Amino acid sequence: MERIRRNPTPPPLAERLSFWGFVIAGLVVSVIFLMPVVWSLANSFKPAAEALAHPAALFSKSFSLENYRRLEGVGAGWVVYATNSVLIALGTVVLTILVSVPAGYGFSKFRFPGQSLLFVIVMATMMIPFQSILTPLFLILKFLRLQNSLTGLVLIYVTFQLPFSIFMMRNAFDAVPRALIEAARIDGASQATILRRIMLPIALPGVATVAMFAFLNSWNEFLAALIFLSDQNKFTLPIMLVNVSSGIYGIIDWGALQAGIAVTMLPCILLFLALQRYYVRGLTAGAVK
Amino acid sequence: MAKLELRDVVKSYGIYEAVRGIDLEIEDKEFVVFVGPSGCGKSTTLRMIAGLEHVTAGEIVIGGQVVNRLGPGKRDIAMVFQNYALYPHMSVRENISFCLEQQRLPKAEIDTRIARAAETLHIEELLDRRPGQLSGGQRQRVAMGRAIVRNPKVFLFDEPLSNLDAKLRVQMRTEIKRLHQILPTTTVYVTHDQVEAMTMADRVVVMKDGLIEQVGRPQELYHRPASRFVAGFIGSPSMNFLDGRLEQGAEGLGVRLADGTRLAVPPARAAAYAAGAGQPVVLGIRPEALSIRNDRPGFSPLDAAVDLVEPLGPSTMVYFTHGGASLCASIDPEAAPQAGRMLPLSVNMNQMHLFDAVTGRALAQAG
Numbered sequence A: 001m002e003r004i005r006r007n008p009t010p011p012p013l014a015e016r017l018s019f020w021g022f023v024i025a026g027l028v029v030s031v032i033f034l035m036p037v038v039w040s041l042a043n044s045f046k047p048a049a050e051a052l053a054h055p056a057a058l059f060s061k062s063f064s065l066e067n068y069r070r071l072e073g074v075g076a077g078w079v080v081y082a083t084n085s086v087l088i089a090l091g092t093v094v095l096t097i098l099v100s101v102p103a104g105y106g107f108s109k110f111r112f113p114g115q116s117l118l119f120v121i122v123m124a125t126m127m128i129p130f131q132s133i134l135t136p137l138f139l140i141l142k143f144l145r146l147q148n149s150l151t152g153l154v155l156i157y158v159t160f161q162l163p164f165s166i167f168m169m170r171n172a173f174d175a176v177p178r179a180l181i182e183a184a185r186i187d188g189a190s191q192a193t194i195l196r197r198i199m200l201p202i203a204l205p206g207v208a209t210v211a212m213f214a215f216l217n218s219w220n221e222f223l224a225a226l227i228f229l230s231d232q233n234k235f236t237l238p239i240m241l242v243n244v245s246s247g248i249y250g251i252i253d254w255g256a257l258q259a260g261i262a263v264t265m266l267p268c269i270l271l272f273l274a275l276q277r278y279y280v281r282g283l284t285a286g287a288v289k
Numbered sequence B: 001m002a003k004l005e006l007r008d009v010v011k012s013y014g015i016y017e018a019v020r021g022i023d024l025e026i027e028d029k030e031f032v033v034f035v036g037p038s039g040c041g042k043s044t045t046l047r048m049i050a051g052l053e054h055v056t057a058g059e060i061v062i063g064g065q066v067v068n069r070l071g072p073g074k075r076d077i078a079m080v081f082q083n084y085a086l087y088p089h090m091s092v093r094e095n096i097s098f099c100l101e102q103q104r105l106p107k108a109e110i111d112t113r114i115a116r117a118a119e120t121l122h123i124e125e126l127l128d129r130r131p132g133q134l135s136g137g138q139r140q141r142v143a144m145g146r147a148i149v150r151n152p153k154v155f156l157f158d159e160p161l162s163n164l165d166a167k168l169r170v171q172m173r174t175e176i177k178r179l180h181q182i183l184p185t186t187t188v189y190v191t192h193d194q195v196e197a198m199t200m201a202d203r204v205v206v207m208k209d210g211l212i213e214q215v216g217r218p219q220e221l222y223h224r225p226a227s228r229f230v231a232g233f234i235g236s237p238s239m240n241f242l243d244g245r246l247e248q249g250a251e252g253l254g255v256r257l258a259d260g261t262r263l264a265v266p267p268a269r270a271a272a273y274a275a276g277a278g279q280p281v282v283l284g285i286r287p288e289a290l291s292i293r294n295d296r297p298g299f300s301p302l303d304a305a306v307d308l309v310e311p312l313g314p315s316t317m318v319y320f321t322h323g324g325a326s327l328c329a330s331i332d333p334e335a336a337p338q339a340g341r342m343l344p345l346s347v348n349m350n351q352m353h354l355f356d357a358v359t360g361r362a363l364a365q366a367g
């Protein structure tokens, strides 16, 4: 099969122009989107005096970790809050995946009585506004002795994450054709092998999407964290940010706030970049074919 | 290498019987094609042989062993699916080796087997690609590679060519036959395309409504269809059917059509049909048995009002009506008439078929 072209003819001018037009438009849009991120990061490394300097310079010659050190002084210190946030986010991600993957598999590949009704009920919970059930949630957590605890908060986040996640996973498994499973059975694979080697790899974009949303939503969530956590040591990053910005004596420490924002934002960006390949495929799975 | 037996196999979904009792013995190394209209239970039968569907009643025997209770992986069969069912996240090599890994074969053995299968199917260059990077025909080859690499007792094919375009289909058809000659293995092949059935099969099984209508070699089905259904299903363009009555008159046995035309049954065949005299029948005539008017022995005249003429090259199809029925004749292009004309034709009654008007069974096996 010697069909590889060695000297491809250059594409026509119009095609090249539209390619470069596309590149330039892409660059402009990226700059618009990247600017606030870069700005926050740059500001977080400026010494306090320069942060408010006028005219504002994007980058300063004096690099300083002062803002981060001052963030240490806020409440229990940013490391504690970041750790709490990480624990909650990871807990939410793991639990959400552990429940939604088998649930989605069940809804997708098995038929049982009451299936559609059950699915509709699960989906319908998405329509309940969170604020409207704050009081009952609080009472339930209190009854379970889980108020003011990270575990309690994780359970709440997982509950609210599940309808979407189950829906995603059902779609992801629906996209795996039945014939593939049958082919694997004929090939002599066991149920466990089929799930591990055939189903999960194909449904992986779905899993990544579910993980990503669970992470972002629990990482950024503010209201529930504010209401259900009362202990200074259990606060999460969003609550810390509010504490920083409301200032200690009414004076807002902009430098520390920028540092806090940088700390909060970075994991989201990294995760998004790491998973985006899967994530886009996960959202469009089942759209074609 | 095994004989495959179906013993009165039944499959029901709730109260609906998709397969209503199939009895069949398939010899070792035989290539059997199941053919029939959509929904007649071909795939269901094949899937029961594969172990993908439970058998409601009856027995499936592979190589002398009843396999009803064995899972698909334990039956030592290989199946090629209509849409190939290749694992999209694995390379071609991994697709082919997957079943060998499940059998825990040593790595060296797996490698030699893959190399041999790839060579047989000319897919050596494709081994490191993903299925998504292959054309339809290439995927088809890979799917066959996955089947042959394990050296199964039985090959099962479920309409493997129906996703390919017409030209590739013909090419892959010969490919599969060639493969069967190199690696003679008991094969069950399902299709609804009677041309595939005729060209590939050692024996054809014609199914209808969950039952076997007739089993036989392709030529047998063509020349001696057991029923009107088989006669109409096998052969392209399909057989013409005319309602009539079998009559014993002064000139001997003949078929009187609804419009009064009488077609004489040749003396050589009269004895076989004499018992049915007086009964309403359906006369079956293949397009090839119609020709321009002549008076050779055994030919009977029939007048045709030509509707449409279709030149195919070696022959010309003439679509015409006679006594309200639409018919088709395959005639010599030299004699092709124009549409709208009357055309005097002759029926070669040596090749006609007679079916019971009520049951549709053949009245006697045509010679």
Ligand SMILES: Nc1ncnc2c1ncn2[C@@H]1O[C@H](COP(=O)(O)OP(=O)(O)OP(=O)(O)O)[C@@H](O)[C@H]1O
Pocket: B013, B016, B018, B036, B037, B038, B039, B040, B041, B042, B043, B044, B045, B191, B192
């Ligand atoms: N899971 C099922 N539940 C209920 N009925 C089914 C099921 N699978 C198949 N059937 C029915 O069984 C009958 C036979 O189906 P089968 O798939 O064997 O047909 P087929 O001969 O392969 O047709 P085709 O040429 O269209 O593939 C059909 O009437 C079909 O509706």
Ligand SMILES: [Mg+2]
Pocket: B042, B043, B044
């Ligand atoms: Mg079928």
